[in-house]
Amino acid sequence: MSTTAEKPGSLVCVGLGMMLGAHIGPRARSQIEQADVVFVAVSDPVVELWLQQMHPDVRSLQPHYAEGKPRHQTYRDMVESMLVEVRAGRTVVGAFYGHPGVFAKAPHDAIAQARREGFAAHMEPGVSAEDCLYADLGIDPGRLGCQHYEASQLMFYRRRIDPSAYLILWQVGIAGDRTYRRFATGPEYRRLLVERLREDYPADHPVTVYEAATLPITQPRMDTIALRDLPDTPLHMHSTLVVPPCEPLQRDEAMLARIEALERAEAAATEQA
Amino acid sequence: MSIVQFLETLGGAPNQMSAANYAHAVEALGLDDAARDALLARDANAVNRLLGGRTVMRCMIATPD
Numbered sequence: 117m118s119t120t121a122e123k124p125g126s127l128v129c130v131g132l133g134m135m136l137g138a139h140i141g142p143r144a145r146s147q148i149e150q151a152d153v154v155f156v157a158v159s160d161p162v163v164e165l166w167l168q169q170m171h172p173d174v175r176s177l178q179p180h181y182a183e184g185k186p187r188h189q190t191y192r193d194m195v196e197s198m199l200v201e202v203r204a205g206r207t208v209v210g211a212f213y214g215h216p217g218v219f220a221k222a223p224h225d226a227i228a229q230a231r232r233e234g235f236a237a238h239m240e241p242g243v244s245a246e247d248c249l250y251a252d253l254g255i256d257p258g259r260l261g262c263q264h265y266e267a268s269q270l271m272f273y274r275r276r277i278d279p280s281a282y283l284i285l286w287q288v289g290i291a292g293d294r295t296y297r298r299f300a301t302g303p304e305y306r307r308l309l310v311e312r313l314r315e316d317y318p319a320d321h322p323v324t325v326y327e328a329a330t331l332p333i334t335q336p337r338m339d340t341i342a343l344r345d346l347p348d349t350p351l352h353m354h355s356t357l358v359v360p361p362c363e364p365l366q367r368d369e370a371m372l373a374r375i376e377a378l379e380r381a382e383a384a385a386t387e388q389a
Numbered sequence: 390m391s392i393v394q395f396l397e398t399l400g401g402a403p404n405q406m407s408a409a410n411y412a413h414a415v416e417a418l419g420l421d422d423a424a425r426d427a428l429l430a431r432d433a434n435a436v437n438r439l440l441g442g443r444t445v446m447r448c449m450i451a452t453p454d
Contacts, residue, residue, distance in 0.1 A: 135400050136393075136396050136397060136400050137396060137397035137398065137399065137400025137401045138400035138401060138403075139400075157448075157450060158446070158448070159446055159448035160433075160446065161437045161440075161442030161443040161444075161446050162393065162396065162433065162436060162437050162440060162442055164442065164443065164446075165393055165440055165441075165442050166393050166396070166397060169391075169393055169394070176443075178443060178446065178447060181447040187449065187452055188452060191450065191452070194450075212450065213448065219450070219451040220450045220451055221450055221451050221452055222450050223450070266451055266452075266453045267453075268453035269453035269454065272453055272454065286451070287449055287451065290449065296452060299447060299449070330433075331396060331400075331433050331436075332396055332399040332400040332403060333396065333399070333428065333431040333433065333436070334431060334433050353447065353448050353449050354448050
């Protein structure tokens, strides 16, 4: 947190969590209630309405999205709308669904820009889709490890997948989109993603399409399908793909031998002392 | 209590409203038939329509590079 800024005006990006009324923390709520203006980017329209009841000046960032408009520009516009108010000396809150710093470019960029301009700016974490996923699917990322990638990034770049760990792919509904102007890609793109995953997983490997619940009257989506069926499975902007391990952990015998040698040396040193 | 306030209460304290008394709690809100039916059916789209929320929401805020 920057506490040395001299200029008036500040920015806090807070996480609302995923579910209306369930996940918001006291710090995020306090920041919202005390703000001069609140900007909001959430995935559920009722959550947006909920926020509007918390503060008299809530401004949606939704109008920055548009068909055919590059998302890089959308995110720059989001940042700029928040910064305009910060520069005007106002206490600004950016309220984002989930965690404002997890797979979220605009909040990070906004905080960095505000700090570059000499304003106080920081982030308040929230309950992310990742957190809900672990709870709903009963996954402990510490047990076997867990890799997270943006789905298109996995396709655009050579990444090393560890098939003995969980693999979680974000924004799988727009996998392979290089235009950044679309809100969905079709089965042909997902076939390429499956082709990439088939380098490490069998075609019948079970994978789960996950969508966190955003209202307390709804349930999370947890559809388990065979990897080969992914191209024809309906996906949304907020769909996440969970790929469980297909191989057991591989012991690193060489490293274990070196550790054993260290242990022996320590034991010998202790005996001599 | 408004529908949004009801959802906020439900989200924050799910154990205080079991499945058995959910219907009773919805009835107690005194809503019109459409709103009551939407909540009883747990129909998020219908609830949103009745509240006048946005019909299209975009939620991507990350890019691959």
